[in-house]
Amino acid sequence: MPDTADNIIELRNITKRFPGIVANDDVSLSVRKGEIFALLGENGAGKSTLMSMLFGMYEPDAGEIWLRGQQVRIASPAEAVALDIGMVHQHFKLVSNYTVTENIILGVEPTRRLGPVRYVDRKGGAERVRQLCERYDLELDPEALIEDLGVSSQQRVEILKMLYREAEILIFDEPTAMLTPQETHSLLETIRRLRDDGKTIILITHKLEEIKQVAERCAVLNRGRLIDVFEVASTSTALMAEKMVGHQIDFAIAKDAPQFGEVVLDVQGLCVRGANKVEMVRNVSFCVHAGEVFAVAGVAGNGQIELADAIAGMLPASGGEIRFKGQDATRANVRQRSVDGMAYIPEDRHGVGLVLDFQLSENLGAKRYFRPPFARGPLLQRDEFRRYANELIERFDIRVSAGPGTPTRSMSGGNQQKAIIAREIDLGGRLVVFVQPTRGLDIGATLAIRNRIIAERDAGKAVLLVSIELDEVLACADTIGVLYNGQMTKIAPAASLSRNEVGEYMMGVKR
Amino acid sequence: MNTIIIDGLSYALPLLIIGIGGIFSERSGVTNLALEGLLGFGAFTGGLFVTLVNRFLGLDDMLTFYLSFVAAALGGAAFSLLHALLCIKFRANQVISGVVINIAAMALTGFLAMLVNQAIAGSASNKFLLTTAPRYSVPALKDIPILGGFFTNIYPFELIIIALAAIFWFILYRSRFGLHVMACGDNPQAVDAAGINVARVRMVAVSISGLLSGVGGMCFAYSISANVSPAIYVGAGYLAIAAMIFGNWKIVPTLAACLIFGFARSAAYQLVLYLKIGSMVTDLAMTIPYILVLVLLIFFSKRNRAPRALGQIYDKGQR
Numbered sequence: 099m100p101d102t103a104d105n106i107i108e109l110r111n112i113t114k115r116f117p118g119i120v121a122n123d124d125v126s127l128s129v130r131k132g133e134i135f136a137l138l139g140e141n142g143a144g145k146s147t148l149m150s151m152l153f154g155m156y157e158p159d160a161g162e163i164w165l166r167g168q169q170v171r172i173a174s175p176a177e178a179v180a181l182d183i184g185m186v187h188q189h190f191k192l193v194s195n196y197t198v199t200e201n202i203i204l205g206v207e208p209t210r211r212l213g214p215v216r217y218v219d220r221k222g223g224a225e226r227v228r229q230l231c232e233r234y235d236l237e238l239d240p241e242a243l244i245e246d247l248g249v250s251s252q253q254r255v256e257i258l259k260m261l262y263r264e265a266e267i268l269i270f271d272e273p274t275a276m277l278t279p280q281e282t283h284s285l286l287e288t289i290r291r292l293r294d295d296g297k298t299i300i301l302i303t304h305k306l307e308e309i310k311q312v313a314e315r316c317a318v319l320n321r322g323r324l325i326d327v328f329e330v331a332s333t334s335t336a337l338m339a340e341k342m343v344g345h346q347i348d349f350a351i352a353k354d355a356p357q358f359g360e361v362v363l364d365v366q367g368l369c370v371r372g373a374n375k376v377e378m379v380r381n382v383s384f385c386v387h388a389g390e391v392f393a394v395a396g397v398a399g400n401g402q403i404e405l406a407d408a409i410a411g412m413l414p415a416s417g418g419e420i421r422f423k424g425q426d427a428t429r430a431n432v433r434q435r436s437v438d439g440m441a442y443i444p445e446d447r448h449g450v451g452l453v454l455d456f457q458l459s460e461n462l463g464a465k466r467y468f469r470p471p472f473a474r475g476p477l478l479q480r481d482e483f484r485r486y487a488n489e490l491i492e493r494f495d496i497r498v499s500a501g502p503g504t505p506t507r508s509m510s511g512g513n514q515q516k517a518i519i520a521r522e523i524d525l526g527g528r529l530v531v532f533v534q535p536t537r538g539l540d541i542g543a544t545l546a547i548r549n550r551i552i553a554e555r556d557a558g559k560a561v562l563l564v565s566i567e568l569d570e571v572l573a574c575a576d577t578i579g580v581l582y583n584g585q586m587t588k589i590a591p592a593a594s595l596s597r598n599e600v601g602e603y604m605m606g607v608k609r
Numbered sequence: 610m611n612t613i614i615i616d617g618l619s620y621a622l623p624l625l626i627i628g629i630g631g632i633f634s635e636r637s638g639v640t641n642l643a644l645e646g647l648l649g650f651g652a653f654t655g656g657l658f659v660t661l662v663n664r665f666l667g668l669d670d671m672l673t674f675y676l677s678f679v680a681a682a683l684g685g686a687a688f689s690l691l692h693a694l695l696c697i698k699f700r701a702n703q704v705i706s707g708v709v710i711n712i713a714a715m716a717l718t719g720f721l722a723m724l725v726n727q728a729i730a731g732s733a734s735n736k737f738l739l740t741t742a743p744r745y746s747v748p749a750l751k752d753i754p755i756l757g758g759f760f761t762n763i764y765p766f767e768l769i770i771i772a773l774a775a776i777f778w779f780i781l782y783r784s785r786f787g788l789h790v791m792a793c794g795d796n797p798q799a800v801d802a803a804g805i806n807v808a809r810v811r812m813v814a815v816s817i818s819g820l821l822s823g824v825g826g827m828c829f830a831y832s833i834s835a836n837v838s839p840a841i842y843v844g845a846g847y848l849a850i851a852a853m854i855f856g857n858w859k860i861v862p863t864l865a866a867c868l869i870f871g872f873a874r875s876a877a878y879q880l881v882l883y884l885k886i887g888s889m890v891t892d893l894a895m896t897i898p899y900i901l902v903l904v905l906l907i908f909f910s911k912r913n914r915a916p917r918a919l920g921q922i923y924d925k926g927q928r
Contacts, residue, residue, distance in 0.1 A: 191801075196795070204799065
């Protein structure tokens, strides 16, 4: 097949520097027409930067881009689109109060004439969108408003935007980061169908299973350098992971048998109403001992978030009791619980966990600022914040560019999470609540956090872990409680449950 | 009753056209508190035009009347470019820019009017006198009970406004440009990714707000006092902003809000005349539209939703 073997994209010796960092260092790659090409690497390895240059968002400092055998200069996304390149960004670029069709046609609107007047032909646009949906088997209502759609539907809109513009080269930037397993499955299905239709696909990801499932070839980047390019079919996931991280990694977490102590958290008959006033947690009872990791498993949306929020005091209980260290804490406010020794690592890092526009030192002091030595009377002691931040940066290995004064927004996701964990754990409480602690993090950061969970348990703390990732639950839990439809349908020692059994309880097959 | 409708309409329609201007600016994402200053500057340009024409050219009165609206529109648009430039090019705070433009318009127009009058007429007045605007009634329709008021003593500019409102409704909701405007106010990143120049769309949208405010200001100048003076700054621009917000940044609901304000104002005025009370109480009664604003604010603010990117400076690099 000589024509499919033609290289549609060639990147030659691409180098891109940002202040203080070399994002891409002399990277040369070629992608064949009609293949699914994966770009693998940890967060910050330079994958997105490399593809952003192909999409015209940045220009390389050195090196050449060749498309279809010709050297090109791509100065803007509009120029990339003109060269039939499309990109689905990690953060979607959609107009929330517009319909699916309006978003897709934005900038390339079809028009009709009414006498001397031209107007936007929404009907014709919707019709073409409908045809594209049918052709690629994408389920989407062209008239639906974006703000009413879920993440996976919005992603389909982004895909359709590229198809509507007849892009040939489709770049997906971490497309499965926000998707459930089922949604991931159907996205990968779509990607395959696009390939079968003759599109060339570049998949940026750090998830090995996805690459194994769909990609033909894979390039590994590490710290801006191209490590290797290999055929996926003949390479093991272990080897890929090793190349990505740069050293051998051990997926299994070593942990000793648990030593249960006294009951730290005792939840009895808890009921919680969610934001929509619907009862999301119904009559849930369980207890967590010192030295125990109690993991709440379940498919997203079954009441986990509400359960964790109620325990942390962010949501009121509509019924039942929460006893913490033997005392009734059902009506205690967030500050009281925190001062009493309840640490809370929330799911929403940016919305709840951190003030992104604050400096790191201010975020690290956020649970202590009201007490000496952080405050003297009404005045904050800046020096103390700085000293304390330096201490935590050292102890928890938080990597920052400018020490305690680093703007939190500029930190990577993994380091932001480390900062939250450092702040919460250093309060020295008896209970640590982790909600989705490794969401969106790369393998290195994920392993570090899971090890931290075990370390806290071994230090005699009670740990409540809420996660929709079954692997995480199985790796860390001593006891597993499965939440299905707001109810705790199963509580059992982790060792007594098989992976499949937990899955069946999660899906409500067993109860 | 007839008078309430006649006066109410002649107040509500200029309010509407200014409000539509505000809608264009704010739906594109640029906060526009400058409507007051823009309508004043527009009226000033129109008044200047009339004065110059009458002094040096001596055109037909009706022609001058109509052309004065064109002059006012251009003047408002030109002055609004200042707001556009400050907010879009120089990334100034949009609230401050709007307020500054209001203050500047007030000071500048009064001062310039005096200069011009001194040079032309030799008397330092800050007023431009206008001809009285003609009014028409529709023969048969004006005799319909109650509704007849809508067809009696209409200013020609009321028809101009209705035509402009229809045209700009079409532009906002049916044209490509309108689609781009409203997208800029929600997610400028998406617009940029679609290859559209966000800054240019916003520039044009803001100048439309100046254009329409200028027309509205000229209408007020003719209907309220038949001259242009700093007395034109009585808060109509702010009332138009209120109408736009009650109208949820949509044109048809904004029309409803303007009509409510207009009729409340003229009804309050008639009430005062009917009760034959003193002028101090008259002033109090004339605050009724503004009190109405406060009351409506309580009911409407919860349900209304401002454009998502309103007031945000668009930074291409931010992701």
